[in-house]
Amino acid sequence: MIKKYFAFFYMMLFMSFFTHAQLSENFNDGDFTANPAWSGGTSDFVVNSSLQLQSNNTVANSNYFLSAPNSLATSAQWDMYIQLAFNPSSANYVDVYLTASDDDLALNTTTGYFVRIGDTNDEICLYRKDNDGITTKIIDGTGGILNKSNNLMKIKVIRDASNQWILSRDLTGTGNSYTTEGAATDATYTSSAFFGFYIKQSTASFFQKHFFDDIEIKNYEPDVTPPALQSATAISANVVDVLFNEAVEINSSQLVTNYFANNSLGGPSTAALDGVNPSLVHLTFANSFTNAVTYTLSVNGVTDLSGNAINNGTANFSFYTPQQYDVVIDEIMADPTPQTGLPNSEWVELRNTSDFAINLRGWKFADATRQSGIMPDFVLQPDSFVIVCTGSAVGGLAPFGTTFGVASFPSLDNDGDMISLYARDGKTIHAVQYTSAWYQDELKKDGGWTLEMIDTKNPCSGISNWKASMNATGGTPSSKNSVDGVNIDETGPKLLRAFAVNNTTITLVYDEPLDSLKASIVANYTIDDGITAISATGIPPVFDKVSVALNVPIVPNTIYTIAAANIADCKGNVIGSKNSARFGIAQETDSLDIVINEILYNPKPDGVDYVELYNRSQKIIDLSHLYIANRNGSNIISSIQRVAKEGNLLFPKDFIVLTSDAFSVKNQYITTNPDAFMPVSSMPPFPDDAGHVVILNNRGNIIDEVDYSDKWQFPLIANTEGVSLERINYDGPSVQSNFHSAATSFGYGTPGYKNSQYSLNEGAPGTITVTPDVFSPDNDGTDDFATINYSFPSPGYVANITIFDAKGREVRYLQKNSLSGITGYFRWDGLDDKNRKLSEGIYIIYTEIFNAGGKKKQFKNTIVLARKYQ
Incomplete structure (x- = not known):
């Protein structure tokens, strides 16, 4: 029984010694007066709201300390977190006493070992203190590492059984990346009574800026594991x-x-x-x-x-050399205001679409006007993301995912920009030339939402592969896009146009980026008039243009044609039938070489204005040398906008439509020539009641001007919204008598093709013809409609068409006060006014026309309606 008692006594004594020999403190109890009990300047410290020990002394040129019991001195390991929210110096530093003979760390007679954090060399060192107050540096740390205004660190000190000391620090404060400051052997003191912090501070700039946490003193377990x-x-x-x-x-x-x-x-x-x-x-x-x-x-x-x-x-x-499209720009925050849920900063997201890790060190990012500084040493893993932004935006974006900043990050334009990604060797990896139309959402394009790529395996399809983010925060930085999906591209590129840079070089413009290797094969191009291509080069960064050098100079007043074959886009789709374009040497534009041919100044709801031009000359005209404008209240030409940013040729007898939103116009009007549209980023304003449309050349000379008024519209049109004014005669003056409202039968507008009111011979007699003579409305694809063709002597005629049966009874009122063009047609489907089928037999089509000048004319035509017997 006595033996059991002594065994229990020694076990408890050992456990008590072992417990007091170690120290573990994280201040999570919000207190430092118990478990363990700290002594010294207790009023000089507090446990803050982050549950860290923080200095609280506000006396200039003061020294103060706090200590806790610790008897572990050999075969020991010390770990702790420290933050000094200032740049330390010889007058502002911290001594961390690993071992101390007395709880009063300020006494000269207190002996032990301490780590000094900060001095004149901005370093972390290990010292020994003897009982005469003399200190000896036994590990000299790396100088300059604390030369900054905020220092986070984890400190680790090891003393093994042979009294070798190893001092390590991690300046990230995480404890995941320790660097060794050095090692030394010292066995002067092998016992300890206390552990603590001794602080020296000077001015108010250093008050309450010392933070301590996660303190642990434990027995050292020797490392017997080899490195991995x-x-x-x-x-x-x-x-x-x-x-x-x-x-x-x-x-x-x-x-x-x-x-x-x-x-x-x-x-x-x-x-x-x-x-x-x-x-x-x-x-x-x-x-x-x-x-x-x-x-x-x-x-x-x-x-x-x-x-x-x-x-x-x-x-x-x-080792992998990145190829084009291995890393893509797959999300763009060009307009972060008003904020939806993301920080008010511009940024782009990059995604690695390859199977290899790619180091972005030395890469650059650019827009149309500015190139960034180089990217840091960062490895982008396969199928992973990184946010790239300006340095000041990193803090706000980092919580969303991996982020780094670059110097001189370009300012992204809200309405459209060309942004490019370049590898360290200058190779173009990806480029995106976006516009605000890519959002495909009128609300979201006004700001606060990102543009997201749909299919990153199809990176060069333009607007068809992008749309506004669907995420409630406004975007998906550093994660898979909310619109992510499969967007298969099976359409080959189209050759939109060509223009001469000089008499031996032309530029071809395609509707999408190309396979730059195939685009550079000379044999893929053929030119008429005995001219051949001697070189072809894809133009970076987008590669939707090709520069072609010619073997002989082209001559003025001649239109040439170039055809492209075997050209493919970046998905390998080969060019189809849209593979040729005209080109030639452009000439300077004179007065009335180009005329204003049609004006829509009062668009439909959700529509936009447009102005159609017509080249009435024999010249090749470069639209990049033309400007569209209006006049302000002082009758001064203003709101001048360049028609085209680069070469774009208008050939003799061709039309071009200028508008800020070609997509909208094409949706609201019949469009027979979709290529005859030129997007102008910001059209001059054209008022609904009256205004001025002015066309200038690059010398500022007026080429044509129309001072329109809503009173020019046909008087019987009650609402002119969405009704364009059309020029009647290309060779006539730009005055009211030569303009007329577009015809009802043409949808009140003819953008890109001949006007419904066009007339060269106003004296021609009016006619009405009906075809075929016999029609059978049975939907078999043959003669299912009666077509009523008209040709009137001048614009402005209104038509009323009534159908009568053989007994003279009215069966269908086909058209009521329909404003007609010079020529056109109406159709009758064999139904009456109540959409009932009429029986077979002879019918009379009675047409009455009149205009605002009081001229009238009537026409009678007969037709046979036949039906099949079952």
Whole structure:
């Protein structure tokens, strides 16, 4: 029984000693007066709302301390988190007493070891203090590492059984990336009574800016585990970075015979331990790596700081030269205001669509006017994302995912811009030329929402592969796009136009980016008049244009045609029938070479204005040398807008429609020539009641001007909204008598093709003809309609058409006060006014026309309605 009692007594004594010998404190109880009990300047410290110990002394040029019991002094490990929210100096530093003989850390007679954080050299060092007050530096840390206004750190100190001290620090404050400051042996003091913090401060700039947390003092367990390979990463064509899971010893890590790579690569020519990260070794090989080949690196004999050696460690690496579209710009925040849920910052998201990790170090980002600084050393893994922005925006965007900033980040235009991504060698990896129409949402294009790519495997399809984000926050930074999906592209590129840069060079413009290799094959181009192409080059960064050099100069007043074959887009779709374009040398525009042919100044709801021009001359005219404008209240030409940003040719007898939204116009009007539209980013305003449309050449001379008025419209039109004014005669003056409302039968507008009111011979007699003579409305595809064709002597005629049966009874009122063009047609489907089928027989089509001048005319035509018998 006595033996059991003494056994229990010694067990409790051992447990009590073991408990008091160790210290663990994270201040989560909001207190430092118990468990453990800290002593010293207790009024000089508080536990703040973040549950950290924080200095609270507000006396200038003061010294103060706080200590807690600790008897662990040998075979020990000390860990703690510290933040100094200032740049330390010889008058502002912290001494962390690992061991102390007395709880009063300010006494000269207190002996022990301490870590000094900050002094004149902005370093972290280990000192010994003797009972005469003299301190001796036993580990001299790296100078300058604390030379900043805010310092986060984790400190780790180890003292092993042989009294070797190792001092390490992690300046990220996470404890995941320790760097060793040094090692030394000292056995002067082998006991301890206290642990604590001693603070020296000067002015108010340093008050209450010391923070401490996660303090742990424990028995040191020697490292008997060898280092392990975490990764091997090719950072260039012959350099591999080898990362271990802990700091490695300098001599063994730099021995080239400790490394070997397969696939005939062999050992490196040099091995160098990184100067900052002691876990990182740079290997340089004499021979370059083969692109996209995977190598296995074997490592033997490299030891950690405890002498443990790695045996048969392996890691795979490969070097890959990024190709076009391996990394794509797949989300754009061009207009963050008004905010929807994301930070008020512009940014782009990059996505790695390849099967290889790609280092973005040295890459650049640009828009149409500005190129960024280089990107940092960052490896973008396959099928992963990164947000790129200006440096000041990183803090706000980082919570959403991996983010880095670049200097001189371009300012992205809200209405449209061309943004490009370049590899370190200057190669274009991806480019996007977006417009606000890409949002495909009138509300979201006004700001606060991102543009998202739908299918990143189809990166060059333009507007068809982009739309506004559907995420409630306004975007999906650093994650899969909300509109992500399959968007198959099976349509080949179209050759939109060509223009001469000079007499031996032309530029071809396509509707989408091309395979730049196929676009550069000279044999893919044929030109008439005996001219041949001698070179072809895709124009970066978008590659939707090709520069073609000619073997002989082209001559003025001649229209040439170039045809392209075997040209493909970036998905491999080959060009189809839209593969040719005219070109020639443009000439200077004179008065009335081009005339204003049609004006829509009062558009339909959700519509936009448009102005149609007609080239009445024999010249080839470059639209980039023309400007559209209006006149202000002082009758001064204003709101001048360039018609085209680059060469765009208007050939003799051709039309061009200027508008800010071609898509809207095409949806609201009959469009027989969709290529005859020229988007103008901001059209001059044209009032609904009256205004001025002015066309200028590049010298500022007026080419044509129309001072229109809503009173020019046909008087019997009650509502002129959506009704265009059409020029009657190209050669007539730009005055009221030569303009008329577009015809009802043409949808009140003819953008891009001949006007419904066009007339060259106003004296021609009016006629009405009906075809066929016999029609059978049975939907068999043959003669299902009666077509009533008309031709009137001048514009402005209104038609009323009534159908009578053979007994003279009215059966259908086909048209009522329909404003007609010079020529056109109406159709009758064989039904009466109540949409009932009429019986077979003879019918009379009675047409009455009249105009505002009082002229009238009547026409009678007969037709036979036949039906099949079952």
